[in-house]
Amino acid sequence: MSKLMNYLTSSIGRKYLTGITGIGLVLFTIVHLLGNLNLFIGQDSFNLYTYKLESLGPLLEVAEIGLAICFLLHAIVGVSVYLNKKKARPIDYYVYNSAGGNSKQNFSSKSMMVTGSIILIFLVIHVATFKFGPSIEQGYVTNINGVDMRDLYRLVVEKFKQLPIVIVYTIVMILLGTHLRHGFWSAFQSLGLLNKKYRPFVYTLGILVAVMLSIGFLILPIWVYFFVEMGA
């Protein structure tokens, strides 16, 4: 076991960890977005979806713990890479330029720590607002087919009717896209899965995934702000 830990905390082992957790987080983000699209269908559809999710009970808890571990590991390893980078070049260049060509260095790859940290802060607030926000006891309750369930839809609409919140969500979702523009292909490279043949495809796919997830998420608050009738 301690041997395995040694391998997994080596410079290469930590790449496996960022890669695997990164892909895990991308998968979660895709599922999360698909679920949220229920908002477009309407109040009952969205509340029914969250109700069904909650009814998974222990299964959901296991998934949530797994997700939390993913986030934690991902953040810890990301920070360790960043700290090692600082140690490995105590005195910086006076002039530094990318050579261009085959380099994959860009704004996205250089800002992983910044975009990641903002996402982390956002996550804490996001989870506090919705998951641990007002529930049935506080009157956020709706009745569908004779079952009382949490009216999460109302909470979402109330939040996204506030311009500052909409602006923050939009910015953070653009940053998430920025994180994934480098992160997506990088995760596969970290796992040693890419070569000259597949790299261009996965690199381009990464741009697509980043744009789709970013726009998919940021469109929701904007749509609610402009087009959803309060209390409907």
Added chain:
Amino acid sequence: MADKNLLQIHGKFVDYTVENANSHMSFLELLDLLNEQLIKKGEEPVEFDNDCREGICGSCSMVINGIPHGPTKESATCQLHMRHYNDGDTIIVEPFRAKGFPIIKDLVVDRSAFDRIIQAGGYNSVNVGSAPDANSILIPKDKADMAFDFAACIGCGACVAACPNSSASLFTAAKISQLSLLPQGHPERYRRVIRMVEQMEKEGFGDCSNHGECEAVCPKGISIDAISIMRREYFKAMLKNV
């Protein structure tokens, strides 16, 4: 170590104007000319490493306007010619900057960390005795080509110098991949990858964030495919050993 740190702290940039430079000169010849002019004036010449001056020894390490080996693709500093510059240009030249490459003087850095990474790889078993038949070990053409591409590494250290994280992944991976692709490298392949990666970390190089800047500056155009192979080799070694 302490005095090396002192040198780094006390380092400074100096402005020199090189008279009579011409477009046919290589970058190293420009530095030669500068040093001649400095010596005539009774000043200290600028130290820089060089040997072959034809892009095969990998010793001409320096960063030119922010890019190791300068702006031209797949060429070392000694292969960079002044025709890429205009009369009157200011060119900023710095040493490779990485903890794993301590500065000795001016543009000269100590790249012996690379030697120790290779040493950590250890020996390769070979049959001694009578000469084996030619082609007794068959190697597919694509594997042989790939191994050869990785073997083209001249150990110049530009990958480390260009990496935002000062990672030595491309160098180490090229050495590991070159041997792991060939049957002759197989007997020790798993312990080799573990030991070389361990040494790479001990030397104080950073982690890889897949910026791919190393491939872009490599004078031999070595692909980050090597890093993928190193990660797969490490994974296999990990499974073998736990």
